[in-house]
Amino acid sequence: MSEKKVIDARGTFCPGPLMELIANMKLINVGDELEVLSTDKGSAADVPEWVNKVGHQMVSTTEENGVWHIVVRKAK
Amino acid sequence: MSSSKISIMVVSGSRERLQMAAMLASVGAVSGSEVTVFLSMNALPYFIKGHGENAPVEGEFGKTMQGKNVPPFKDLFHKAVELGDAKIYPCSMAMDVLNAKPADLEPYLGEPLGLTKFLSDSAGSQVWTF
Numbered sequence: 206m207s208e209k210k211v212i213d214a215r216g217t218f219c220p221g222p223l224m225e226l227i228a229n230m231k232l233i234n235v236g237d238e239l240e241v242l243s244t245d246k247g248s249a250a251d252v253p254e255w256v257n258k259v260g261h262q263m264v265s266t267t268e269e270n271g272v273w274h275i276v277v278r279k280a281k
Numbered sequence: 282m283s284s285s286k287i288s289i290m291v292v293s294g295s296r297e298r299l300q301m302a303a304m305l306a307s308v309g310a311v312s313g314s315e316v317t318v319f320l321s322m323n324a325l326p327y328f329i330k331g332h333g334e335n336a337p338v339e340g341e342f343g344k345t346m347q348g349k350n351v352p353p354f355k356d357l358f359h360k361a362v363e364l365g366d367a368k369i370y371p372c373s374m375a376m377d378v379l380n381a382k383p384a385d386l387e388p389y390l391g392e393p394l395g396l397t398k399f400l401s402d403s404a405g406s407q408v409w410t411f
Contacts, residue, residue, distance in 0.1 A: 216350050217350050217351075217352060218349055218350060218351045218352070219304070220304055220307055220308050220352065220357070221350070221351075221352045223308065223311070224307060224311070224352065224357070224360050224364065227311050227364050228360070228364060231364070251308075255308075255311070255312055258312055258313065259311075259312065259313060
């Protein structure tokens, strides 16, 4: 069964949220999801770009009160 | 699986340039590029163990950045190696000038590299200078 872990990267600037995501990606199983919380607008655009480039799956990106919730599924 | 090669020469000791070089190295390395960083001149002393990270700023942006939670440049270089298999080499000439030994450097750096080897390794890659 797949799991979803939340990474709180609020308050850090680019490329902090992306690096947090990648470090955690190495620790999870294929099919599991990670949700990155970020207050950095640039990362909200940059993280999906990375996900698509390296072949994982974007699940969703939503913004709520200045916090982006970026959900990614490990695909390989 | 590398889709491209990125070679980064860092000679500046300024906060802004070290930060930008570290961002490029880390993001490039985790995005599938083969990243090589060559550290020389004013950049190298920051990678000697025990040397502070408090690089002087060049301008207003650097001052503003100091008050924000920006990832420290040395952490980003370390992550480039750890997460993206980047290679970071100290310039052998700068090592000689500083009278530094490989054991004096941060452990994620490779062995000292000469400029001739860096140039030949950089053939066909994107080359960035900071």
